[in-house]
Amino acid sequence: MTDVAENSSALRLKRRVRVRLGMSGSIHLLAAQIGDWTWETVACLCHADVLSARNEAGAPTYLAFYHIRVRGGLALHSGSMRPGDRLVVAATCFRQGPMSVLTAHRIERDGSGDSEGSLRVVDDSPPNAVELYERPRENAMYVETFNHWIARSSPDSNSDLVKSAPPEFTTDHLPELPAAYDLRSTFLRARTKHTFHDPDDPEYRSSAETVEFEYPVDVVRDLNGVGLLYFASYLSLTDKAAHALWRRQGRSNRDFLDRIVLDRQISYLRNADLDSTLVLSARTRTHVTDLGREVVDVLIRDRDSGYVLAVSTLHTLNPPQEKSCPNL
Known part of the structure; x- marks a missing residue:
């Protein structure tokens, strides 16, 4: 089944997902899928072609992961997803300067069509800062990804990577993370x-x-x-x-x-x-x-x-x- 994604406003993205074999099991499989969701969310909300981005000098630049946090609970955690599970993923981005962006995903089970008593999503609006850091939903899993744009300083080396964003990347329109939740x-x-x-x-x-x-x-x-x-x-x-x-x-x-x-x-x-x-x-x-x-x-x-x-x-x-x- 193909994931269904919709840009329900200019500042959020919602997906309905069916868990596949390729995203269940080891944490790196789920992380790879979430990484793709992050890139897609940033591409949609920050107006950048993350798959083939280039900086002003014409060199390739990459939306690299600097920090990831995955939080869950007994009802839903990274090891509890099974093939065929239906999920709703609500995502948004926060401004983090001209070279960076914070993307937040809330993942919940989609009970529509399931047996009576299953967990159901009643509000799939994206998470805000208060929900993320003070009042998370009991049956949800949260993923935060903090990304920098980087480029190689030498063509064949992964050492001494430098910050470098594509000129079309913009976050001025995004909400800013309140100082109380600063990640530094x-x-x-x-x-x-x-x-x-x-x-x-x-x-x-x-x-x-x-x-x-x-x-x-x-x-x-x-x-x-x-x-x-x-x-x-x-x-x-x-x-x-x-x-x-x-x-x-x-x-x-x-x-x-x-x-x-x-x-x-x-x-x-x-x-x-x-x-x-x-x-x-x-x-x-x-x-x-x-x-x-x-x-x-x-x-x-x-x-x-x-x-x-x-x-x-x-x-x-x-x-x-x-x-x-x-x-x-």
Whole structure:
């Protein structure tokens, strides 16, 4: 079934979607679909041809992902979508300066035509800032993507990318994110503390177990069509690091798949060249009273330069662990 999208006003886009195999399962599959929705939304609301954009010098420029946040709940989260599910996606954009844009998607189950008692969308207007950051809907999933326009400073290198927008890109007509919800402090914490969660939060204690391993960039599966390390591949790598730590802690693959990721954030600080070897590391913090709640921090670095390429934090709700019965 083809997705149905409509530009219901000059500042919002609405889609009715049927979940396909290609967007369910691993997080990078869903992220790839959301990335396409983001580009389509920006193209529609910001009047730019994101698929073949060029800057004033005539060089290709790309709407790169700088930050992504995916938040859900028990009713709807990134691991709960199944092929055939029907969704309503309402999206809008916020002004973030001449080179950047924030796109917000609200994803809800579309109950029209489903059995009685299913969740139903009653208002598919796009999310505003208050809804995003203070009063999210109970049964919705939210995705925020912060994008910069970038161009290569050297033709065949992914190092030293520079900001460069196409001349037709405009955000002057978009709503501005209120100062109370400014994202700069969030980005600063990620760059300096390598986490999106308060490192001094007394409700969580750090685990002594950590993991770190090397990962050569896989040119067969990690790159996008313009030779950059695909933003969705980074999400796959964060789960790869989280899974390695999970297994080191003696937990099963089934329990890893059954965990619920309630909140996932990642900031992309640099890209990687084709021949790069990355270093993936992960650590966990566990809630002091609810042992099923964990914070997982993942860091992706370039092995040779030492540069941090990406920082990610996952808030997870894990399945109960079986306890052995004492001998009687």
